[in-house]
Amino acid sequence: xxxxxxxxxxxxxxxxxxxxxxxxxxxxxxxxxxxxxxxxxxxxxxxxxxxxxxxxxxxxxxxxxxxxxxxxxxxxxxxxxxxxxxxxxxxxxxxxxxxxxxxxxxxxxxxxxxxxxxxxxxxxxxxxxxxxxxxxxxxxxxxxxxxxxxxxxxxxxxxxxxxxxxxxxxxxxxxxxxxxxxxxxxxxxxxxxxxxxxxxxxxxxxxxxxxxxxxxxxxxxxxxxxxxxxxxxxxxxxxxxxxxxxxxxxxxxxxxxxxxxxxxxxxxxxxxxxxxxxxxxxxxxxxxxxxxxxxxxx
Numbered sequence: 587x588x589x590x591x592x593x594x595x596x597x598x599x600x601x602x603x604x605x606x607x608x609x610x611x612x613x614x615x616x617x618x619x620x621x622x623x624x625x626x627x628x629x630x631x632x633x634x635x636x637x638x639x640x641x642x643x644x645x646x647x648x649x650x651x652x653x654x655x656x657x658x659x660x661x662x663x664x665x666x667x668x669x670x671x672x673x674x675x676x677x678x679x680x681x682x683x684x685x686x687x688x689x690x691x692x693x694x695x696x697x698x699x700x701x702x703x704x705x706x707x708x709x710x711x712x713x714x715x716x717x718x719x720x721x722x723x724x725x726x727x728x729x730x731x732x733x734x735x736x737x738x739x740x741x742x743x744x745x746x747x748x749x750x751x752x753x754x755x756x757x758x759x760x761x762x763x764x765x766x767x768x769x770x771x772x773x774x775x776x777x778x779x780x781x782x783x784x785x786x787x788x789x790x791x792x793x794x795x796x797x798x799x800x801x802x803x804x805x806x807x808x809x810x811x812x813x814x815x816x817x818x819x820x821x822x823x824x825x826x827x828x829x830x831x832x833x834x835x836x837x838x839x840x841x842x843x844x845x846x847x848x849x850x851x852x853x854x855x856x857x858x859x860x861x862x863x864x865x866x867x868x869x870x871x872x873x874x875x876x877x878x879x880x881x882x883x884x
Contacts, residue, residue, distance in 0.1 A: 587701065589724075592707055592722050592723070593722065596722050599707065600709055600720060602644050602648075602695075602697060604711065605643065606643070606713075607695065608713070609636060610713050610714075613636040613639070614634070614636055633661060634680070634683060634687060636680060637660070637661050640679035641660065641662055642662075644695075644697065655674065656673065657674065657675045657677070659822065661679060670703070673701050676705075676821055676822050676826070677696070677822060678695065678800060678826075679695060680694075680695065681696045682694060682797045682801070684797060690797065691712070692712070693713070693797075694710050694798055694800045694801050695710070696823070696826040697709045697826055698828075705723075705826065705828050705850070707721070707723070708720065708825065708829040710803075712801060716732040717729060719739075719827075720830070721832075721833040721834075723832075723833070725833070726834075727807055729804075739808050740808055740834050740859065741808050741809055745860045745861050748859070748862075748865040750868070751789075752788060753791065753812075754791060754812035755790070756793050757802045757813070758795060758815050758816060759796075759797065759816055760772065760795060768883065771877070772817065779793060788873075788876060800827045803824060803857050806858070807834035807859070809859050813856065815855075817884070820851075824855055828857075835859075835860025836859050836860050838857050839856045839858070840855065840856060841882060842882055844874065
């Protein structure tokens with residue numbers, strides 16, 4: 587696709603993101619949203635009418651405008667449908683559904699375009715804070731603030747040094763899988779990251795769990811969080827944030843050790859903010875070292 591076409595796509599995705607935000611503001615948060623939400627895998631994995639309405643609106647608009655481009659969406663894609671090399675739109679209508687039904691304002695619509703199984707356009711919008719994150723491959727990443735002003739990402743033009751995990755603010759999420767080996771790895775790593783070095787831990791500054799993987803990627807892109815370690819989320823959770831992070835000088839490797847080039851559908855991600863390459867590689871290896879021979883399996 588030409589640069590002009592990618593810009594057109596970005597503009598359409600931004601327009602759809604703002605419309606999705608209006609739907610979210612009208613349909614929730616409200617106490618009735620929780621009672622009317624449906625369970626998917628278990629009680630911590632839920633879907634609302636707003637999720638369905640937004641994805642239907644986005645899919646319909648994109649198919650009308652770009653009939654030759656495929657579509658993957660959290661609420662409508664069949665389990666057997668996989669990303670191909672063909673141009674594909676990827677949609678998470680509400681990333682942070684649990685936040686949405688509880689009225690916690692860390693919620694976003696996440697929209698992306700992939701080509702050759704890599705993201706080339708990304709748009710993430712949180713209507714409750716009126717913050718819009720966007721990127722086009724090769725054109726940088728941007729945050730549009732509530733007053734309409736744009737800030738290039740990362741927010742610090744010269745990123746702070748990243749000497750070790752000990753100086754990092756780390757994001758991780760808890761997911762809906764609350765037992766078994768993956769849960770044991772997740773909870774043990776959270777404890778290890780927080781524990782003192784005297785007890786074998788990393789003594790990170792702290793851990794943050796925002797409830798939205800898309801926004802976690804954006805916060806890493808902005809440089810507000812140093813890294814995001816995650817196993818279990820899906821392509822629609824990370825696709826838009828991935829290109830926003832890369833265009834802000836960050837990198838994405840696997841949450842599992844020794845995989846420096848994860849696929850979009852791998853479900854295991856370690857997002858690291860912009861810094862000197864040797865510093866990024868050093869903190870990745872340090873975190874992988876804490877995992878030993880363990881890894882997420884999905």
